[in-house]
Amino acid sequence: MLYREAGDFKTSYASDNQTFPIRFDRYAYWVVMAVAFLVLPMVMNDYWANSIVVPFMIYVIAALGLNILIGYTGLLSLGTAAFMAVGAYATFKLTTAFPAMPIYLVFLLSGLVTSAVGVLFGLPSLKIKGFYLAVATLAAQFFLIWLFTRYGWFFNYSSTGQISMPERSMFGVTITGATASSTAVYFTCLIFTVAMAWLARNLTRGQMGRTWMAIRDMDIAAEIIGVNPLIAKLSSFAVSSFFVGVAGALMFGVYLGAVEAGEAFGINKSFLVLFMVIIGGLGSILGSFLGAAFLVVLPVLLKILLVDNLGWPADLARHLEIMIIGALIIVVLIAEPHGMAALWRTIKDKLRLWPFPH
Amino acid sequence: MLDQPAEGYVTADGRQIGPVVLELKNITLRFGGVEAIKNISFDIREGEIRAIIGPNGAGKSSMMNVISGFYVPQEGEILYKGYKRRKMPPYQVARTGIARTFQNIALFEGMSVLDNIMTGRINLMKSGFLKQALWWGPASREEDEHRAKVEKVIDFLEIQHIRKTPVARLPYGLKKRVELARALAAEPQILLLDEPMAGMNVEEKEDMSRFILDVNDEFGTTIVLIEHDMGVVMDLSDRVVVMDYGKKIGDGTPDEVRGNQDVIDAYLGVAHE
Amino acid sequence: MSDNVLFAMEAALNGVTVGIMYSLVALGFVLIFKASGIFNFAQGVMALFAALTLVGLQNGQIPFAPIINAAFGTSIHNFGWNLPSVVAIPLTVLVMIGMAWLIERIVLKHLVNQEPIILFMATIGLAFFLEGLGDIMWGAEVKRLDVGIPQGMSSWVDETTYNLFGYGFFIDTLSLYALGIAAVLVTGLVLFSQYTKQGRALRAVADDHQAALSVGISLRFIWVLTWSIAGIVALVAGIMWGSKSGVQFSLSLIALKALPVLILGGFTSIPGAIVGGLLIGVGEKLFDFLMQPVIGGATENWFAYMLALVFLLFRPQGLFGERIIERV
Numbered sequence: 001m002l003y004r005e006a007g008d009f010k011t012s013y014a015s016d017n018q019t020f021p022i023r024f025d026r027y028a029y030w031v032v033m034a035v036a037f038l039v040l041p042m043v044m045n046d047y048w049a050n051s052i053v054v055p056f057m058i059y060v061i062a063a064l065g066l067n068i069l070i071g072y073t074g075l076l077s078l079g080t081a082a083f084m085a086v087g088a089y090a091t092f093k094l095t096t097a098f099p100a101m102p103i104y105l106v107f108l109l110s111g112l113v114t115s116a117v118g119v120l121f122g123l124p125s126l127k128i129k130g131f132y133l134a135v136a137t138l139a140a141q142f143f144l145i146w147l148f149t150r151y152g153w154f155f156n157y158s159s160t161g162q163i164s165m166p167e168r169s170m171f172g173v174t175i176t177g178a179t180a181s182s183t184a185v186y187f188t189c190l191i192f193t194v195a196m197a198w199l200a201r202n203l204t205r206g207q208m209g210r211t212w213m214a215i216r217d218m219d220i221a222a223e224i225i226g227v228n229p230l231i232a233k234l235s236s237f238a239v240s241s242f243f244v245g246v247a248g249a250l251m252f253g254v255y256l257g258a259v260e261a262g263e264a265f266g267i268n269k270s271f272l273v274l275f276m277v278i279i280g281g282l283g284s285i286l287g288s289f290l291g292a293a294f295l296v297v298l299p300v301l302l303k304i305l306l307v308d309n310l311g312w313p314a315d316l317a318r319h320l321e322i323m324i325i326g327a328l329i330i331v332v333l334i335a336e337p338h339g340m341a342a343l344w345r346t347i348k349d350k351l352r353l354w355p356f357p358h
Numbered sequence: 359m360l361d362q363p364a365e366g367y368v369t370a371d372g373r374q375i376g377p378v379v380l381e382l383k384n385i386t387l388r389f390g391g392v393e394a395i396k397n398i399s400f401d402i403r404e405g406e407i408r409a410i411i412g413p414n415g416a417g418k419s420s421m422m423n424v425i426s427g428f429y430v431p432q433e434g435e436i437l438y439k440g441y442k443r444r445k446m447p448p449y450q451v452a453r454t455g456i457a458r459t460f461q462n463i464a465l466f467e468g469m470s471v472l473d474n475i476m477t478g479r480i481n482l483m484k485s486g487f488l489k490q491a492l493w494w495g496p497a498s499r500e501e502d503e504h505r506a507k508v509e510k511v512i513d514f515l516e517i518q519h520i521r522k523t524p525v526a527r528l529p530y531g532l533k534k535r536v537e538l539a540r541a542l543a544a545e546p547q548i549l550l551l552d553e554p555m556a557g558m559n560v561e562e563k564e565d566m567s568r569f570i571l572d573v574n575d576e577f578g579t580t581i582v583l584i585e586h587d588m589g590v591v592m593d594l595s596d597r598v599v600v601m602d603y604g605k606k607i608g609d610g611t612p613d614e615v616r617g618n619q620d621v622i623d624a625y626l627g628v629a630h631e
Numbered sequence: 632m633s634d635n636v637l638f639a640m641e642a643a644l645n646g647v648t649v650g651i652m653y654s655l656v657a658l659g660f661v662l663i664f665k666a667s668g669i670f671n672f673a674q675g676v677m678a679l680f681a682a683l684t685l686v687g688l689q690n691g692q693i694p695f696a697p698i699i700n701a702a703f704g705t706s707i708h709n710f711g712w713n714l715p716s717v718v719a720i721p722l723t724v725l726v727m728i729g730m731a732w733l734i735e736r737i738v739l740k741h742l743v744n745q746e747p748i749i750l751f752m753a754t755i756g757l758a759f760f761l762e763g764l765g766d767i768m769w770g771a772e773v774k775r776l777d778v779g780i781p782q783g784m785s786s787w788v789d790e791t792t793y794n795l796f797g798y799g800f801f802i803d804t805l806s807l808y809a810l811g812i813a814a815v816l817v818t819g820l821v822l823f824s825q826y827t828k829q830g831r832a833l834r835a836v837a838d839d840h841q842a843a844l845s846v847g848i849s850l851r852f853i854w855v856l857t858w859s860i861a862g863i864v865a866l867v868a869g870i871m872w873g874s875k876s877g878v879q880f881s882l883s884l885i886a887l888k889a890l891p892v893l894i895l896g897g898f899t900s901i902p903g904a905i906v907g908g909l910l911i912g913v914g915e916k917l918f919d920f921l922m923q924p925v926i927g928g929a930t931e932n933w934f935a936y937m938l939a940l941v942f943l944l945f946r947p948q949g950l951f952g953e954r955i956i957e958r959v
Contacts, residue, residue, distance in 0.1 A: 139939070217466035225477065225540065274752075274755070313701060316701055316767070322762055326759030327760050
């Protein structure tokens, strides 16, 4: 089967608007879904699940959220990790306050709580732009983390200052806590990732996504043709924070199990998610997947290669990783400001014409 | 011009011109100490093509910005459909049925032609946030209905072939046309065109003139036009306002303006020998 | 005077020490921003890198020793000599100039005409790269830096204040030196930009890129020049901070604090950077001192950003910046 759209005629606007206009892509999508839901859980061991697949999926959700803010709306945020912390602490407070609440609902509500906090810190975006806004989000980063470590109410006055996830189950399956199986964790993350990606896709392809992009590309013109900047920017903050909050909730609830705000959600995590978005591709859903995959796998690869095989000290590998990521950011911005996703698109465009490129 | 009846009239080429739809009264606009517009009044009738001309820096674009709500004048008032327009942000002005294009193209460069034009329908689409998020029934159906309307505009302006092209890749002339399409997609009652033909060659100008006339003719859209090409202005417009140094120095039919001594001195005197 | 007022005054004076550091980093930001419109996130890491290089040169460390040792199983560390500061500092200046040249060549040249936000993100990448490079080149452990600036409490301040108020203030001698050096640096920069040919070109570029190009000013030269000057300013900041608390990673976090400083002072104002730095330094110490009993300590973490946020809402152009009129 050749990779092309010729012969695949669209007879309605609905079919022209679908996510994967090329037949081959549609098949590829179903194959990926089948592998993710049926094959991977059978073949994957715990090491793979815990060190790569689960963090990858959680970071995908966070990157999708940040991408909506930066890539689609053009609002720069350096406070992603703090909003993840909001999701995590909301999950902790909700589960401990309402033990009977279904855990998936807790995760979603945590996203909504983060949404509200995000809107609050997004308010300055109505008056300030570009890297000025970065400062507003830095305020969120440092203030929220300070709040969570300073006030006992947030961590239920535990002596360590940590929050730890109690055991919760749904449909008789343990999902959180120490006894949760890696399969349960995997499926939880998978369901959320697929659902969130689908939401992101719907929001960005409709009128809402267009108003975000209009604000990104030329905010003054957008306002003159009828985009309400207040609603566009705040809705972007709300949606973005919802995603980031759910990612934080999952990070704490099913992945880490116990966290301390300053350690798990420091400024470096904000940068990590930002880099996923830049390397993967600004303004691209696929990019959020590629960027997250790349930056989750890179340290693991470097560790296996340098530390396990060559016996280098671990901190040296860590420094090398920082250097590589920094260099990559620059290379990506110079060569292809739209990241890996744009590279992928170029390859597909070439493939569409292959083997007759002229 | 004063002898035209208030309720409207029919032009020589058979178009129906209605009563006054937008009236600007004693508008004064200042930037700091500079007066960009000095006490200007004029009106725009329903269905007419109204041109604003004048040398560079005369305040034409500022006038356009006042009409579209981007600048708020310090003095004077705007009557729209008989009512005084209260102070409102530009996006609300857009909702009252006023759409515009820009002197320096203001398209959304990162989006496709189709998305740009769809954005023009922002105030006509109603689906709420949740429906869009779930892409169920109403939202997806609405998207398709509006897509159909947008396709009509695309056909009308003959830009079918670039529908899915990112705007950044288009040549200048086509960008201007896409911008017109985006404004038209809003189905405006008044369309403001800020130098729609600047930087175009003769052929492109002819195309654009034809589109402007067609829009006016087919949809009955009122058009306010800023243009430097005198030939085009005199051909297209029903009435012309002439500005110089922020003041109004002439107002009337193309013929009246052509004969106005102030206008000849200030502006046309150089262009017509 | 009551004790509390005295303590508050002492806290404020200590804020000056930190504030000068913020000012110095912010100064580097302003220089680069004026000349190229680039918001250089890497300024703080440049200070770290400069300090690491200086220490490395002084101690005769072999560059990249950690990675060479790991790769070849060797165990080399030092050349076995120690360079005096008078030699090591000029050498470090040369390194910083070389780095400016490389940054222009490898990074900036390819990003001309990109949007500011892309350039900003590129400098975030640069910051991470330099951080990793510094650690790999010179090792990541905290190092002592001594270029001969006297350390410890200033007995002069102690005695004077004791005689005045009956309570001796504790102030680092180093901060007094830092204050002096910052003043000299700013005066030098102002003189340079007012009275030299390059300074004039610099101001021309800051005013209008296109116009400057059209009269034959080489933009690339100007960029290398500003990044070099910013590198030297970073070295000064690195020496100050390194002498006080050792050369370590925390230095690069100062870069983040410089952001609010710039918002207060305005992105294009050299005096603004200095005043803004001092305001933030003093402000956060005072705020912490006053609010500690009420909301708890460690407010320095966020005070600067919150202050900047409030500021942005009411005076987006900063204390000394010019107002921007938007056009279509």
